[in-house]
Amino acid sequence: MQDILINAAFMANGLQTVGLHGLPGRSEDRARHLTQVLDHWQGGHLELTYELVKYAPYLTKLEDAATAITGNVPGVFAYEV
Secondary structure: OHHHHHHHHHHHHHHHHHHHHOOOOOHHHHHHHHHHHHHHHOOOHHHHHHHHHOOHHHHHHHHHHHHHHHOOOOOHHHHHO
């Protein structure tokens, strides 16, 4: 469960970072890109975040599968702590 929550937090943080600071590039392009994403989404930033973090359990399963194949690879939590 901890890995799922950490993955969800990083996904939410990524969207929040884009919302606050935009994407790499010129500032006018960053604002336009986020606006385009939200226009295409046809919803708000919080709704997009909610839908994205629903995939955290699947991401964790992919990480577990990759670890089973490649060996003991530390996760995000191991780097942060």
